[in-house]
Amino acid sequence: MASIRIFNTFAAVCVIAVTFAQMGSRHRSDGASDVCLTLADTEPVHTPKPLTTLERCHAERPADADIAADLGAAYEAAGALDRAEGAYADAVQSDPDYADVQIRLAHLLLNRRAVDEARAHVEAALRVQPNRQPLLDLLRQTEHVE
Amino acid sequence: MTCSPFAFDMFIRPQLSPALTQFVQWHHLWYVAAYAATVLSVLPAFAWRRADRPIAVTAHWLAAAYVVVAGIVGAWLVSAPRLAMLANDRRSLVAVLAASVALLWIAAIDHCIAVTERPGCVRAAENGTTERRLLSAAIGSTVFVCCVHAVRAASVVPGAFPARGVLVAALWGGAAVLACFVALHTWLAFVAAIASATRSARTCEYALALLSLAFAIAEFLRRVVCPPLSIDRATAAALASAAGVTVAAVWSGVSLRRRDAADAGGGIDLLLTPMISRGTAAVALVVTAAASLALLRSVERMDWDFVLQKSIVLVEWACVFGVMLRLVPSRDEVRRWSAITSLGPAVVVSAVLFWAPWPAGVTNHAFVNEIAFRVASAAAVNEPDPDPDYFQFLQRHTDIGPGASSTIPIVKRFAAEGFVFRNAFTRYGATRLSVPAIWSGGPMLRHLKLTSFDRINALEKLVASDSYRVAINDFTVRPYLRSTTPVTDLDPTVLSADTDLCQNVGSLERYLDQSAGDRRPVLTYLSPMNVHTVNTIDRGRRSLDGDYPGFYAPYASRLRRLDRCFGEFVDYLKQRGSYDDSIIVVTSDHGDSLGEDGRWGHAVWLYPEHVRVPLMVHVPSRLRAAVTTDLSRVAFTTDITPTLYGLLGHTLREAGPLFGSPLFVARGAALPSRRRASYLLMSSYGGSYGLLRQNGRSLFVSDAIQRRESAFDLASPPAAQSIALTDDRRRVNSLIRRELESLDAFYGFRP
Numbered sequence: 001m002a003s004i005r006i007f008n009t010f011a012a013v014c015v016i017a018v019t020f021a022q023m024g025s026r027h028r029s030d031g032a033s034d035v036c037l038t039l040a041d042t043e044p045v046h047t048p049k050p051l052t053t054l055e056r057c058h059a060e061r062p063a064d065a066d067i068a069a070d071l072g073a074a075y076e077a078a079g080a081l082d083r084a085e086g087a088y089a090d091a092v093q094s095d096p097d098y099a100d101v102q103i104r105l106a107h108l109l110l111n112r113r114a115v116d117e118a119r120a121h122v123e124a125a126l127r128v129q130p131n132r133q134p135l136l137d138l139l140r141q142t143e144h145v146e
Numbered sequence: 147m148t149c150s151p152f153a154f155d156m157f158i159r160p161q162l163s164p165a166l167t168q169f170v171q172w173h174h175l176w177y178v179a180a181y182a183a184t185v186l187s188v189l190p191a192f193a194w195r196r197a198d199r200p201i202a203v204t205a206h207w208l209a210a211a212y213v214v215v216a217g218i219v220g221a222w223l224v225s226a227p228r229l230a231m232l233a234n235d236r237r238s239l240v241a242v243l244a245a246s247v248a249l250l251w252i253a254a255i256d257h258c259i260a261v262t263e264r265p266g267c268v269r270a271a272e273n274g275t276t277e278r279r280l281l282s283a284a285i286g287s288t289v290f291v292c293c294v295h296a297v298r299a300a301s302v303v304p305g306a307f308p309a310r311g312v313l314v315a316a317l318w319g320g321a322a323v324l325a326c327f328v329a330l331h332t333w334l335a336f337v338a339a340i341a342s343a344t345r346s347a348r349t350c351e352y353a354l355a356l357l358s359l360a361f362a363i364a365e366f367l368r369r370v371v372c373p374p375l376s377i378d379r380a381t382a383a384a385l386a387s388a389a390g391v392t393v394a395a396v397w398s399g400v401s402l403r404r405r406d407a408a409d410a411g412g413g414i415d416l417l418l419t420p421m422i423s424r425g426t427a428a429v430a431l432v433v434t435a436a437a438s439l440a441l442l443r444s445v446e447r448m449d450w451d452f453v454l455q456k457s458i459v460l461v462e463w464a465c466v467f468g469v470m471l472r473l474v475p476s477r478d479e480v481r482r483w484s485a486i487t488s489l490g491p492a493v494v495v496s497a498v499l500f501w502a503p504w505p506a507g508v509t510n511h512a513f514v515n516e517i518a519f520r521v522a523s524a525a526a527v528n529e530p531d532p533d534p535d536y537f538q539f540l541q542r543h544t545d546i547g548p549g550a551s552s553t554i555p556i557v558k559r560f561a562a563e564g565f566v567f568r569n570a571f572t573r574y575g576a577t578r579l580s581v582p583a584i585w586s587g588g589p590m591l592r593h594l595k596l597t598s599f600d601r602i603n604a605l606e607k608l609v610a611s612d613s614y615r616v617a618i619n620d621f622t623v624r625p626y627l628r629s630t631t632p633v634t635d636l637d638p639t640v641l642s643a644d645t646d647l648c649q650n651v652g653s654l655e656r657y658l659d660q661s662a663g664d665r666r667p668v669l670t671y672l673s674p675m676n677v678h679t680v681n682t683i684d685r686g687r688r689s690l691d692g693d694y695p696g697f698y699a700p701y702a703s704r705l706r707r708l709d710r711c712f713g714e715f716v717d718y719l720k721q722r723g724s725y726d727d728s729i730i731v732v733t734s735d736h737g738d739s740l741g742e743d744g745r746w747g748h749a750v751w752l753y754p755e756h757v758r759v760p761l762m763v764h765v766p767s768r769l770r771a772a773v774t775t776d777l778s779r780v781a782f783t784t785d786i787t788p789t790l791y792g793l794l795g796h797t798l799r800e801a802g803p804l805f806g807s808p809l810f811v812a813r814g815a816a817l818p819s820r821r822r823a824s825y826l827l828m829s830s831y832g833g834s835y836g837l838l839r840q841n842g843r844s845l846f847v848s849d850a851i852q853r854r855e856s857a858f859d860l861a862s863p864p865a866a867q868s869i870a871l872t873d874d875r876r877r878v879n880s881l882i883r884r885e886l887e888s889l890d891a892f893y894g895f896r897p
Contacts, residue, residue, distance in 0.1 A: 002339070002342050002343035003343065005339040005342060005488070006336070006339040006340055006343060008339070008488045008489050009277070009332065009335045009336035009338075009339040009488045009489075010336055010339075011489055011492075012332040012335065012336070012488045012489045012491070012492035012493075013332050013333060013336050013492075015489070015492040015493060015496050016325075016328065016329045016332050016492050016495065016496070018496075019325075019492075019495065019496040019499055019500055020325075020329070020525070020526060022500065023499055023500065023526055023527045037874045037877070038877065040822075040840060041822055041824065041839060041840070042822060064840075066821060066822065066840065066841075095778075095841075097568070097777075097778030098778075099776060099778065100819070127777075128776060128777050128778045129774055129775065129776050129777070130565075130774060130775070130777070131770070131771070131773065131774045131813055132774040132813060132816070133774070133813040133814040134814070134816075
């Protein structure tokens with residue numbers, strides 16, 4: 001009887017110990033794939049980013065402004081200016097203070113003569129980067145286009 | 147605490163704790179009182195010099211020797227109180243171990259007296275403690291502890307019941323507490339089972355339970371108390387072992403000398419249950435709960451990494467379990483059901499914890515942050531190390547608002563006239579590293595001795611280069627400025643904790659008026675402690691002028707006072723005609739917790755509220771017209787000194803992500819992007835390291851003290867910033883490791 005009792009209690013100790021040891025992995029949730037998170041942390045000039053990968057990661061992480069900005073740049077390089085405009089718009093919606101994307105979007109809008117929209121984005125960029133000469137030049141450009 | 151260089155510098159030397167200072171001051175009198183009490187307790191042994199039993203004679207001679215030796219020590223202490231003379235060296239460890247010897251001596255005498263007076267105190271009964279009683283006590287303790295602390299937790303999350311998320315979190319908290327008590331029950335049942343197979347079940351059960359108690363105390367000290375105090379592992383092991391054995395031995399002596407020792411059931415009962423009636427035990431439960439809640443409330447705001455609160459909770463649980471065991475009656479039971487009472491609870495707890503559909507993030511819920519549930523949850527959820535030696539690697543490097551504008555209208559106007567960097571952080575969680583980092587403009591190594599700080603003090607070099615004079619009130623960097631630097635100390639006789647911006651600016655104005663004939667420019671550095679936790683949490687805890695709905699009033703009221711005095715100083719500069727000839731930087735070296743998830747102060751932590759700081763810069767209009775910046779780009783307090791270099795016309799080379807860089811560039815240029823870079827953050831006092839990424843939106847923290855990791859989305863509202871960890875953690879760990887190795891390489895440091 002004593003040995004059975006020892007066995008039962010020892011088994012109970014093992015069950016508790018294994019449970020506590022495994023609980024950490026139970027409460028760690030899966031997140032975005034490594035590829036997309038690495039993408040968000042990498043400057044586009046350092047690592048080429050395939051368009052299909054960017055599109056997948058943008059779908060996976062729609063609130064990530066950097067991935068949206070990279071996608072817009074990829075579309076722009078491929079000549080898909082409408083899609084580029086959409087991706088840049090997603091980026092500034094996620095991060096209205098993303099001045100560089102505000103500028104890129106302003107250029108695209110200016111190219112298709114959407115002057116008022118372009119000016120709004122330039123002014124948004126100037127609020128973040130006050131007194132920056134290229135932005136002031138771009139703002140004057142919007143006035144001349146009109 | 148003197149064994150730890152950090153604890154000595156942080157708590158002992160500046161006499162941060164008045165209670166501790168008082169104890170040290172009068173320790174010789176406390177010793178005399180304790181000596182008198184212990185001599186009284188061993189009086190029976192003095193009559194046994196010629197007793198028949200050897201154990202009695204042994205008790206006599208031990209007691210006699212104790213009276214003599216301890217008396218000599220007492221006289222020595224009274225003649226020259228030694229405790230205040232201890233410094234951060236090996237003598238402190240020797241003193242602790244020597245104090246343990248005295249307590250072990252008393253424990254030995256108590257054991258001898260107990261065996262002499264009541265020979266059957268340990269061997270009396272052959273029946274050990276049963277699994278049924280242990281299980282009943284465990285379940286009863288769980289219910290009681292959960293009820294008491296659920297009430298406390300509900301007060302922290304007001305108006306949230308019966309929201310589903312809170313109920314689920316409460317269930318998780320209860321399950322974690324149950325797991326802890328079932329684990330205790332399981333271990334004690336195992337002890338009782340082993341003892342039942344021996345000839346003297348009660349004696350064996352008592353001895354094994356005592357060993358378990360010593361081990362548990364030692365492990366608690368080694369894992370929970372020593373790491374936040376930065377006590378190195380070898381010293382922590384020695385201290386914890388000595389303390390565990392000593393406390394267990396003393397407690398055993400007291401238990402054995404109980405009047406009812408022979409009748410106290412099994413060995414576990416003898417060790418853990420109080421010798422009171424059941425009616426008194428019920429009252430004791432209520433008193434235990436009330437005392438615990440009162441103590442928790444009194445220490446929560448001045449605690450260090452929850453060490454005191456965890457200690458209180460664990461003592462509470464031990465008391466509750468012991469009283470519950472007293473309340474459960476003993477009766478004969480059918481042994482063959484022991485499988486159910488021992489294995490059954492373990493299986494049920496495992497199923498509940500592991501297989502129940504707990505939602506992700508339940509362990510981070512505000513309800514679970516109540517200290518009892520926090521302790522239980524941390525014990526139940528044992529995060530596996532992502533990399534076997536990652537936390538050891540971190541530990542080896544360790545041995546060394548928005549919404550407040552209505553409170554600070556002056557600063558708000560100042561900000562409107564200048565540049566407000568909305569995404570500003572400190573790279574160090576507390577003063578010891580954050581202030582030197584501002585002056586150096588670069589990385590600080592915890593092991594760096596500040597006596598060699600002048601070699602990397604870039605701001606002092608700028609002062610020398612541009613022939614500035616310095617007017618300063620600071621206690622961190624000031625002692626390490628060179629003697630050749632022209633320094634005027636403002637309010638030098640005011641203690642660090644009492645420094646006040648209003649007083650400082652008054653002194654500064656007088657200094658500027660008196661030295662009006664000196665044409666040299668002035669660098670002023672003020673680090674007032676008006677809103678430091680020592681004034682907003684530890685002292686007073688009162689608002690200076692009424693309520694501030696939505697804010698912590700003691701802090702908000704002092705911030706308002708700072709704002710007023712700052713405004714007076716700005717007006718002074720304008721009247722003097724110096725305002726538009728001055729670069730003014732308003733910032734903080736670090737932030738503080740004001741009750742977020744039960745945290746107060748900054749301690750060894752790296753949470754969002756510790757690393758986010760305000761950063762506002764006023765630039766003279768002639769310079770303002772020539773520069774641009776990016777107000778949303780992540781900025782650091784280590785950028786301040788490089789910014790001053792840049793604004794004053796000096797050219798800086800890019801030194802890498804460990805270093806600060808100018809916040810302003812010429813109008814036609816663009817600031818280098820920081821959006822994709824990763825930045826290492828460090829606690830100044832402990833082994834917490836963080837990585838800031840995605841332009842300050844993502845914070846990942848590796849805590850080598852608690853051996854856990856946390857992730858935060860800083861773009862979310864404060865209450866929702868804590869997020870679940872992802873599989874990205876391994877890559878982030880490698881980034882932190884790489885940054886630390888870069889820091890080591892820069893300083894030529896080998897941990």
